[in-house]
Amino acid sequence: MQSLIIHMSSSVARRANAERLRDTLPEAELIEAVDGRDPQRVPDVRSQDGTLHRPHYPFALRPAEIGVFESHRRCWRRIVESGWDYALITEDDLQVDPARLQRALDMIGDHGSPEMYIRLPVKQRETAADTLATDGDMALILPRVIGLQCICQIVGRGAAERLLSATDRIDRPVDTLLQMHWITGQPVHAMLGTGNAEIAGQIGGSTIQTKTRTSGKLAREFKRAVYRTRIALRPQRPHSVSR
Numbered sequence: 001m002q003s004l005i006i007h008m009s010s011s012v013a014r015r016a017n018a019e020r021l022r023d024t025l026p027e028a029e030l031i032e033a034v035d036g037r038d039p040q041r042v043p044d045v046r047s048q049d050g051t052l053h054r055p056h057y058p059f060a061l062r063p064a065e066i067g068v069f070e071s072h073r074r075c076w077r078r079i080v081e082s083g084w085d086y087a088l089i090t091e092d093d094l095q096v097d098p099a100r101l102q103r104a105l106d107m108i109g110d111h112g113s114p115e116m117y118i119r120l121p122v123k124q125r126e127t128a129a130d131t132l133a134t135d136g137d138m139a140l141i142l143p144r145v146i147g148l149q150c151i152c153q154i155v156g157r158g159a160a161e162r163l164l165s166a167t168d169r170i171d172r173p174v175d176t177l178l179q180m181h182w183i184t185g186q187p188v189h190a191m192l193g194t195g196n197a198e199i200a201g202q203i204g205g206s207t208i209q210t211k212t213r214t215s216g217k218l219a220r221e222f223k224r225a226v227y228r229t230r231i232a233l234r235p236q237r238p239h240s241v242s243r
Contacts, residue, residue: 004029005021057172061172065173068150069170088153094198107138114157116156117188127144138192138193141190144235150175187236
């Protein structure tokens with residue numbers, strides 16, 4: 001299995017961890033992250049503010065979010081163009097437990113397919129609509145509501161083709177769009193118990209989050225809660241998913 005690690009070469013603070021991942025993950029290479037602040041780097045991006053799909057997204061896309069989205073699309077395109085069955089895609093603030101990750105990859109090798117998108121999340125919050133396989137405290141599930149973050153995932157070639165087709169225009173962050181399986185046509189599975197961790201705080205902090213004035217935090221959290229409630233009304237269901 002190939003591994004693609006999204007990393008911006010100008011990010012000195014994250015370089016050591018990116019190289020550590022490259023040395024740890026199978027057949028790994030660094031993929032240059034897209035700088036969403038540079039119009040020359042994203043000349044073909046067509047974006048609009050939250051109104052492309054329903055429910056509407058209540059926040060404007062930030063340049064950093066556009067860059068992250070296009071970085072993932074770059075990886076999906078690489079999978080398709082290379083003809084790989086699937087690849088492991090990670091962001092450069094991931095920390096792995098090599099032994100547990102190998103167990104997860106073995107399970108995915110037994111139960112996965114090129115049509116699947118499988119998250120290996122750092123937060124174990126998803127509840128199963130269906131369980132495909134278990135190994136002790138590890139489980140491959142179809143979550144009812146797809147979790148956020150794209151720090152680590154295995155993306156099949158069929159899934160990559162589907163997602164590229166569905167994202168020629170964007171109006172919200174990549175992880176938020178991936179929750180909308182009824183828009184992308186792509187079921188999203190999750191492997192729980194991998195031992196993955198996010199260490200952004202140890203290597204320079206988030207590249208996406210920005211400070212919000214106290215006066216605006218309450219309104220933002222209210223809008224976020226309403227939006228997430230609307231997403232939860234469209235759960236994944238086992239009978240509609242092809243394995």
